Amino acid sequence: MGKRILMIEDNEDNRRILRDLLTSKGYDVIEAEDGIDGVSAAETFRPDLILMDIQLPGIDGYEATRRIKANSESWKIPIIVVTSYALSGDDVKAFEAGCDAYVAKPFSPRDILSKIREYLP
Amino acid sequence: MRTRGTLFRKYVIVLIAFIGGMLIARGMMELYMSYRDNKAAMLRLQREKATGAALRIEHFIRQIEWQVRWASRPIFMAQEQVAEQRRLDFLWLLRQAPSISEVSYLDGKGREQLRVSRLGIDEVRSQKDHSADPKFLHAMKAHIYFSPVYFFKKSEPYMTLALKWQGPSAGVSVAELNLKLVWDVVSQIKAGRKGYAYVVDAGGTLIAHPDISLVLQKTDLSRLPQVREALVNLQKPGEDAIEAGIGQDLRGDLVLAGSAPIALLGWSVLVEQPVSEAFAPLYDSIIGTLAILLVGLCMSVAASLFLARKIVQPIQALHAGAARIGTGALDHRIEVRTGDELELLANEFNAMTARLQESHANLEQKVEARTRELTEALKKLKALWEVGQALSSTLNLEAVLTTIVTRAVQLSGTAGGVVYEYIEARQEFHPRVTHQMEEELFEAVRGTPIRLGEAAIGRAAVIRAPFQVSDILDDHDYGATHLRPILVRLGYRSLLAVPLLREERILGGLVVWCREPCKFSTEVVNLLQTFATQSVMAMENARLFREVEEKGRDLETASKHKSQFLANMSHELRTPLNAILGYTELILDNIYGDVSEKVRDVLARLEQSGRHLLALINDVLDLSKIEAGQLTLSLSEYSMHDVVQTVFTGVEALAAEKGLVLKTTVVSDLPTGYGDERRLNQVLLNLVGNAIKFTEAGEVDIEAKAFDTAFLVVVSDTGPGIPPPDQAKIFEEFHQVDSTSTRKKGGTGLGLSISKRIVEMHGGRIWVDSTPGKGSVFSFTIPFRTERPRGWHGQADSDDRGQ
Numbered sequence: 006m007g008k009r010i011l012m013i014e015d016n017e018d019n020r021r022i023l024r025d026l027l028t029s030k031g032y033d034v035i036e037a038e039d040g041i042d043g044v045s046a047a048e049t050f051r052p053d054l055i056l057m058d059i060q061l062p063g064i065d066g067y068e069a070t071r072r073i074k075a076n077s078e079s080w081k082i083p084i085i086v087v088t089s090y091a092l093s094g095d096d097v098k099a100f101e102a103g104c105d106a107y108v109a110k111p112f113s114p115r116d117i118l119s120k121i122r123e124y125l126p
Numbered sequence: 127m128r129t130r131g132t133l134f135r136k137y138v139i140v141l142i143a144f145i146g147g148m149l150i151a152r153g154m155m156e157l158y159m160s161y162r163d164n165k166a167a168m169l170r171l172q173r174e175k176a177t178g179a180a181l182r183i184e185h186f187i188r189q190i191e192w193q194v195r196w197a198s199r200p201i202f203m204a205q206e207q208v209a210e211q212r213r214l215d216f217l218w219l220l221r222q223a224p225s226i227s228e229v230s231y232l233d234g235k236g237r238e239q240l241r242v243s244r245l246g247i248d249e250v251r252s253q254k255d256h257s258a259d260p261k262f263l264h265a266m267k268a269h270i271y272f273s274p275v276y277f278f279k280k281s282e283p284y285m286t287l288a289l290k291w292q293g294p295s296a297g298v299s300v301a302e303l304n305l306k307l308v309w310d311v312v313s314q315i316k317a318g319r320k321g322y323a324y325v326v327d328a329g330g331t332l333i334a335h336p337d338i339s340l341v342l343q344k345t346d347l348s349r350l351p352q353v354r355e356a357l358v359n360l361q362k363p364g365e366d367a368i369e370a371g372i373g374q375d376l377r378g379d380l381v382l383a384g385s386a387p388i389a390l391l392g393w394s395v396l397v398e399q400p401v402s403e404a405f406a407p408l409y410d411s412i413i414g415t416l417a418i419l420l421v422g423l424c425m426s427v428a429a430s431l432f433l434a435r436k437i438v439q440p441i442q443a444l445h446a447g448a449a450r451i452g453t454g455a456l457d458h459r460i461e462v463r464t465g466d467e468l469e470l471l472a473n474e475f476n477a478m479t480a481r482l483q484e485s486h487a488n489l490e491q492k493v494e495a496r497t498r499e500l501t502e503a504l505k506k507l508k509a510l511w512e513v514g515q516a517l518s519s520t521l522n523l524e525a526v527l528t529t530i531v532t533r534a535v536q537l538s539g540t541a542g543g544v545v546y547e548y549i550e551a552r553q554e555f556h557p558r559v560t561h562q563m564e565e566e567l568f569e570a571v572r573g574t575p576i577r578l579g580e581a582a583i584g585r586a587a588v589i590r591a592p593f594q595v596s597d598i599l600d601d602h603d604y605g606a607t608h609l610r611p612i613l614v615r616l617g618y619r620s621l622l623a624v625p626l627l628r629e630e631r632i633l634g635g636l637v638v639w640c641r642e643p644c645k646f647s648t649e650v651v652n653l654l655q656t657f658a659t660q661s662v663m664a665m666e667n668a669r670l671f672r673e674v675e676e677k678g679r680d681l682e683t684a685s686k687h688k689s690q691f692l693a694n695m696s697h698e699l700r701t702p703l704n705a706i707l708g709y710t711e712l713i714l715d716n717i718y719g720d721v722s723e724k725v726r727d728v729l730a731r732l733e734q735s736g737r738h739l740l741a742l743i744n745d746v747l748d749l750s751k752i753e754a755g756q757l758t759l760s761l762s763e764y765s766m767h768d769v770v771q772t773v774f775t776g777v778e779a780l781a782a783e784k785g786l787v788l789k790t791t792v793v794s795d796l797p798t799g800y801g802d803e804r805r806l807n808q809v810l811l812n813l814v815g816n817a818i819k820f821t822e823a824g825e826v827d828i829e830a831k832a833f834d835t836a837f838l839v840v841v842s843d844t845g846p847g848i849p850p851p852d853q854a855k856i857f858e859e860f861h862q863v864d865s866t867s868t869r870k871k872g873g874t875g876l877g878l879s880i881s882k883r884i885v886e887m888h889g890g891r892i893w894v895d896s897t898p899g900k901g902s903v904f905s906f907t908i909p910f911r912t913e914r915p916r917g918w919h920g921q922a923d924s925d926d927r928g929q
Contacts, residue, residue: 018702
């Protein structure tokens with residue numbers, strides 16, 4: 006029984022890359038394409054970890070993170086935020102929203118994997 | 127002024143000293159002479175009195191002597207008769223000489239033979255022995271003897287006269303003499319009211335004095351100076367008496383005393399008078415003299431004052447006049463009417479002042495004229511300055527033109543003015559701003575605009591020069607038929623129009639008018655032209671500003687669009703690139719199964735190119751954000767040591783791969799910095815990355831230390847170096863020393879440019895020192911504490927999140 010990872014990402018390619026990577030490493034992957042879906046999926050599926058993109062249609066990644074962290078059911082789930090090219094302030098904003106870790110785009114699958122393994126040993 | 131009156135005082139003092147001195151000397155001399163004469167006269171008088179008394183006394187004594195001598199004559203009779211005769215003779219003597227109170231006869235042996243007295247009975251042959259009596263002894267020796275005075279009954283002065291008879295065995299007659307007569311003589315002598323006479327004997331003892339008590343006391347007066355003198359004179363008979371004249375009485379008061387000797391008796395008669403009385407007339411004379419002296423002195427003072435005033439007054443008048451003229455009262459004239467050189471001097475002075483006044487007046491006129499001109503010029507200058515001020519301080523064309531037309535009307539002295547704007551398309555002049563333009567006139571020019579070629583401004587515009595209408599009534603070509611009657615009705619007769627031209631293009635016109643028919647002077651025309659030029663400038667300014675503003679707005683929008691576009695673009699570029707890199711990595715990591723070595727090699731190159739492209743996109747995005755002022759620093763505390771360490775860790779592998787030595791030297795006690803740590807990382811990483819990239823062999827050193835109030839970070843390498851001409855350019859965008867190397871080294875050519883911006887945003891400086899062939903040294907400073915940089919917008923970056 007693999008660990009369950011919720012991936013909230015609107016870009017098809019990114020989803021596929023992460024899905025291929027994580028599935029091949031034995032994780033269960035649940036996908037959401039926007040913030041609203043992501044927040045409800047987090048509540049519904051209770052994943053072991055969430056990979057959160059920032060630029061999302063509807064509510065953005067910061068807001069989604071805040072909502073998940075505000076929910077008593079899902080607040081314990083570690084969230085790794087994936088931002089676009091990191092500019093000053095992005096990391097601060099992400100941490101302020103309540104995320105646990107932070108990976109800058111363009112991400113390297115290897116980096117993401119090592120970051121995930123920090124939370125899901 | 128302190129010196130005023132000094133001359134006067136000097137004159138007065140000299141004159142008083144001179145006249146007063148003479149008066150005083152003269153008075154003193156007179157006084158002295160008067161005193162001397164007076165004293166001599168008084169003395170003479172007193173001496174004469176004394177001499178008179180002395181003579182009388184001597185005469186009296188002589189007479190008595192003679193009578194006694196007669197009574198003592200030898201009697202040639204019988205012995206018995208002789209005695210009787212002698213008695214009769216003595217009786218006769220008593221009868222003849224009342225002063226003799228008793229007379230007696232002593233024989234040669236001193237025995238009293240006869241005594242006849244008025245008081246007692248006659249005694250004959252009493253045989254009383256008087257042989258030892260001094261009167262007998264002295265008389266026998268000197269034939270005559272005067273005894274000292276003695277007093278009978280303590281009141282009557284007596285003296286004994288002893289006379290030796292003549293012939294052998296002769297006796298001595300002794301007469302007791304009452305000296306009352308001497309008394310009477312002395313008492314009768316009067317010298318003034320208080321003067322008196324007295325007699326002293328050879329020893330200085332008082333013999334006779336009006337005050338009997340003094341005599342009875344046998345007062346010794348020899349100590350009194352006048353008595354001493356008298357006694358001296360007594361001893362030198364025949365010589366001229368020497369008398370000082372001034373002595374003292376018994377009370378010590380000063381007296382004037384004259385004396386005369388009675389040689390026979392060795393007595394002296396003195397007549398004395400108190401000095402106060404004796405000199406009373408002298409005192410009167412002194413007082414008189416003093417009064418005269420005083421009067422004389424007063425007169426001399428008055429005369430001195432008068433004279434001094436007379437002398438000094440004109441000098442003072444000269445002085446005061448000169449002082450007044452000196453203070454600028456040039457109309458003042460000095461009044462001196464002395465008829466001498468002083469008057470001449472005053473006249474010369476007055477003449478000089480008159481000339482001075484004249485030239486002064488000329489000068490004043492000139493100054494006044496110049497001042498007027500200056501004021502005019504200043505007014506113009508001020509007006510022009512105001513206009514210039516308006517021109518430069520405001521872009522409100524209306525306000526500037528209003529200032530211009532107001533000043534133009536004021537300075538040209540005209541009644542009103544207007545600035546027209548020329549509408550080229552319709553060849554019409556429209557009023558833009560006015561000054562003192564009647565409503566009716568304004569409505570007329572607005573309702574029916576003046577056309578090119580008509581009225582003053584229309585014609586001025588045609589000839590491209592100022593045009594004036596000297597008298598509107600005579601101007602048959604005026605043209606604007608609707609305006610002319612209004613102008614005439616309002617009382618305006620002449621107009622001056624100046625066209626507003628810009629390079630022969632008509633922009634408008636400036637027109638002023640006045641009530642009198644007149645020809646405007648060149649000066650006014652020039653002035654109006656100046657204002658016209660300024661109006662043109664104002665219009666041009668306004669136009670240019672309008673254009674710039676519009677362009678600026680366009681530019682701003684364009685810039686915004688560009689930044690937005692770049693941000694969007696880079697995001698859009700990055701998303702597929704992300705996929706490319708991601709898939710490549712997954713394939714390389716055998717996620718999709720094993721791949722052959724050949725494919726793996728191709729994929730590695732694909733990944734490298736993708737990363738290069740990504741770096742390029744990131745740099746372009748950075749730069750565009752910097753240019754758009756959207757790059758902000760995220761300020762926080764940081765450790766420079768950590769910055770160096772992070773970069774070192776990041777490039778360590780890269781350096782090792784190329785076989786380069788990578789060294790760091792960080793001063794241990796660097797202060798904590800305040801700035802954007804990640805941006806500083808970026809800068810240092812860029813410099814170190816470049817160094818490693820371009821250096822083929824040798825080493826790369828990173829050094830960080832504190833310098834004043836900033837960090838100094840130095841990155842040196844042993845690379846190819848940078849030729850001097852390129853050293854300044856390498857911080858420009860898209861510049862690399864050798865553009866072919868860019869591709870080879872995988873650089874974007876933007877790193878240094880971005881680094882420079884970041885350093886400058888921190889308030890620091892970046893520069894390079896390089897020797898081609900030896901290596902390069904890049905250095906930058908970062909202040910310990912970075913203040914909020916300029917261009918801080920405070921809002922979050924949003925572009926990098928684009929759509």
